[in-house]
Amino acid sequence: MAISARNVFKGKVTSIKEGPINAEVEITTAGGDTIVATLTDASVKSLALAVGKDAVGVVKASWVTLLAGTPEYRFSARNQLPGTVTGLGKGAINDLVTIKLAGGSTVSAVVTHEAITELGLKEGSSVVALFKASHVLVGVPA
Template structure:
């Protein structure tokens, strides 16, 4: 399957909290990175989601925020993952920033060129990525 989302996190469901409308799904990648998704109960049923099941989490690059410095800040975004900038590809207005997580996953974020300068993002610099659990799309092998 081809997909336009730049970020793909294959993993295994490690926790599933179901509610009357939505469910919170936690997955762990092979490298130990943890991703949280919020999906509908309909999706839980139609995808057959359960603890221990393999799943792939997808996140579009424009939905990813990048933070540098001030690691003592708390956010409502469930996914806050620290890593190191691997690459910055500058465009006319936006840049593609690639952050490598400790578990080896690469996260692409599309942010403004101005933000790249303000945050002093360059290869080797520490940075965190943030994205909302509701921005995570789950898929299962067919």
């Protein structure tokens, strides 16, 4: 599969919480990293999602926000994934930060040069990758 989004989490559906309009779907990778997505009930049905089914969660790197240090606030983002910076790619306008999660998955975030400096990011830094469940696209094998 070729896709332009940098973050692709392959795993299995481990939970579905259905509501009257939307559902919350958890996808857990083989290493144990869990991604939460919200999608319409119609999408759950059209994708035939069920616990145990193979699925993929896709997140654009520009939708990921990074948090460094001790937070002063709690955040509403359902996906708050702690990890370690393993790469910093310098761009003309923005930088690409690569984060390794405990289960072995990687998360890429595109952030400004200023954010890298303000957060004090370097390889080995501890960070939390934040992204909304509504920013996770869910796919299933064709």
